[in-house]
Amino acid sequence: MLASLPCAPPAGAAEAPPTVYAAGDIADCRHSRPAYSGAARTAAVIEAGLARDGGAVVLSLGDHSYPEGGAAEFQNCYQPTWGRFKDRTWPAPGNHEYATPGAGGYFDYFGARAGPGRRGYYSVDLGAWHIVSLNSDLHGAADAAQLLWLKDDLARHRRRCTLAYWHAPLYSSGGHAASTHMRAAWQTLYAAGADVVLSGHDHDYERFAPQDADGRLDAAHGLRQFVAGTGGAFLTPMRFARPNSEARDNSHHGVLRLVLKDEGYTWDFLAADDGGAVPDTPPPEFHDSGAAGCH
Secondary structure (H helix, E strand, O other): OOOOOOOOOOOOOOOOOOOEEEEEEOEEEOOHHHHHHHHHHHHHHHHHHHHOOOOOOOOOOOOOOOOOOOHHHHHHHHOOOOOHHHHHHOOOOOOOOHHHHHHHHHHHHHHHHHHHOOOOOOEEEEOOOOEEEEEOOOHHHHHHHHHHHHHHHHOOOOOEEEEEOOOOOOOOOOOOOHHHHHHHHHHHHHHHOOOOEOOOOOOOEEEEEEOOOOOEOOOOOOOOEEEEEEOOOOOOOOOOOOOEEEEEEEOEEEEEEEEOOOOEEEEEEEEEOOOOOOOOOOOOOOEEEEEEOOO
């Protein structure tokens, strides 16, 4: 089993609670050049944050480039936008990456930062937190191997606070069906006392109250899930709100900022300016922020 990869801030950086910027469903240049894409606007939000904080990192939540996640898309669309902070990004693969056989474009682009063995899951330590990146596009024996690895990883890296992220959410009010095969991973994280799950896939933003693996509200031990499929790809409609959904928006691209403190975390959804919005009918403002402790 792979030991957790180090994720220390650059030498000389002030020791402060780590900040992460997270979103998925990012670079789509089929209808615009990279500089005018939604990914360019969210990249600008992230770059401003990284410039202020030398220890901040990016968690990319899958579907990095559209439509097939091929090498040319990564180089010509993702690289000019989010690729500018590739060396500070910890990625997770999405379903569009697997439109290219074996997600070859994704693994070739990110290299060692995508984890070992081109399997798409790994972990890092960030401040007081243990961070786990999982692959929601594995099934059968490969998914079973990931689950065994996860149980071992959590047993060997006991921290006060744990965050996991993968592409396809278990809970969502968006248009995709629930990724129910990730329930076993959720249950494993729940049993280990993990705190936060991040996902993308639905092109919207949503925050849930802490839940167990069966969707029951559990403020004491549940995991709080954020869906942040707002990295730049076209936004999509939402359905009726699922139980325990606390905040929803499908009008803004943006990124989720988390400050990972020693005993808890804060969150803020940072909307990106939409230069293509019709001036007379801009989308309504949306804000979501808060704080919570670790279990």
